[in-house]
Amino acid sequence: MRIGEFAQLGQVSVRMLRHYESMDLLAPDSVDPFTGHRSYTVAQLPRLNRIMALIEGTDMNHPDCIIKELPAERVLGQTVVLGEPPFDTSEIGPLFGSVADRLAEAGIRHAAGVGIYSDAGHGTEVTCGYRTESAQEIESLQVTELKSCTAATLIHEGSMSRIGASWQHLSEWCISQGYSLTGPCREVYLETGDDNTADNSDQAGWIVELQQPIIV
Template identity: 25%
Template sequence: MQGRLSIGDFSKMTHLSVKTLRHYHQTGLLEPAEIDPFSSYRYYATTQIPVAQTIRRFRDLGMPVREIADLLSSGDPDARGELIGRHLERLEAQLARTRDSVAALRRLLDPAASIDVERRRTFETTAAAIGETVAAPDVLDWYADAMTELQAALTAAGQPATGASGGLYDNELFTDERGRLVVYVPVAAPPRSGRVEPLVIPPTELAVTVHRGPHTDIDVTYGALGMWVDQHALTIAGPVHEIYLVGPRDTPDAAAWRTEIGWPIASTPSASETTVG
C-alpha cells in the first residue's frame, strides 16, 4: 500500500531507533500500522511520522511513557492541556533545582567567598515551642504546620512575640536523617495548647553566622561555619540553633531571607590540659 514504510525507513525518518520503536510497540505507545502475518515484519504509515516525532519531543523533555500514551489517546483538549501543564510544572521545578545547585557550586568554587562569624553567649529565653522527632525529608512540611499551630495558639492567648522565631536541630537529624526538632517563638508567658508547650532555652555559647538568601544552599553556609569552628580549635556541643530573622513567613522574596545559624561550642583542651585516666 502507498505510504507503507519498513521499520528501518520509519526509523530514519523519525530519528527513533529500531530498538526504541520495538519498545514502543510492546508498551502500546506506538503500534505499527501493519504486521506481516508470515514474516512478522513491522510496517508503519507515513501518517504516523508526526505522531512519532511528537513522542520523541515529549521523551526528550522527560515525560513518562505512560503520560505520553494518555496524552495521545485522549480526545479531550482540556485533559491533554492538563497533562502537558503538569509536566511543564515538573520541568520548571527541575530547572529551579538546577539553578539552585549551580548557585551553590559557584559559592563552593569561589575562593574569595567567606562568612562573618562571631562568638556569642545568648541570654536565657522563654518561648512557646513545639518539639517532635522528625524524619529529614519531612522537616519543611512539619515546620510549616508547627509554625501555623504556634501562631494560632499565641494569637488565641494574646501573647505577642518578643523576638524572632527559631529552631533547635539535634545532631541525629543530620547524621541519621531522623531526630528531634523544636520550633519556638519567644514570648513572655507561653501558653499550653495542643502540641504547644512552654520552653526555657538556657544561655549558650555559640559560633554564629548569617545565611543570606534561600535555604537551598544553606548547607554551604553550614560547611563554612563548621570549618571556622575547626580552625579555631572549638568543639560542637549540643543542637544547632537557627533564628529566622527574615523568612518565608515574612516575605516571598527568597533573596531577602536571613537565617542566623548558631553552633553551640566549647573550647578544645590544649595538650597541657588533656588528662589520661
C-alpha cells in the same frame, strides 16, 4: 529599630555602634532630624557581623563567623522528629504557622521564630517556636528553656535551599578554630520576607542567624 534594640540583637554595645558609625563602617538606616535618634534594620546585621569578624581577625575564609554570648531565653513551640539526612522539611513551615496561631489565640506577644535542632538518637528532633517572655502555659505547646551559652554564629541570607551549605561553613570554621561543637543548635529567623509575594516560596528574602553552641 532603635539603636539599643539593634545593639542587643547584634550583641554589641551602643558605644561600639557609634564607634563604627564614626569610622564610616556602619551608618544608621535613618536618623531623626529633630531628636537625632538613630534607627537600624535587621538587614544591616550581616554587615555588623562582617565588621566584627574582620576587626577581631577571624579566618578570612569565613569572615562572617563570630563568637557571641547568647542569653538564656524561653521558646514556646511544637516538636517534630525528622529522619536521617537529607531531611524532609515539609512539616516545619506549617508547624511554625500552627504555633503562631496558638500564640495569637492566647494573646501572647512573641519575638523572632526559632528552630531548635538536637539529636534524638533515632533522628533529628526539631522544635519550631517563638521567643517569648510570657510564663503562660498553652495547651499543645511546649516550653523550651534555652540556657545561656557561648556560640559561633553566622548570618545566612537568601534562599533557604542553601542554608545547609551555610551550616557546613559554620561547622568547618568552628573545627578549624579548635572549638568543640555541642547542642542543641539553633536557627533564629530575623527577617522572613513578605508571605504574600510569589518569590517568597523558597524564603528567598529571609535573614537567618545560625547559632552553634561551642565549648571553648
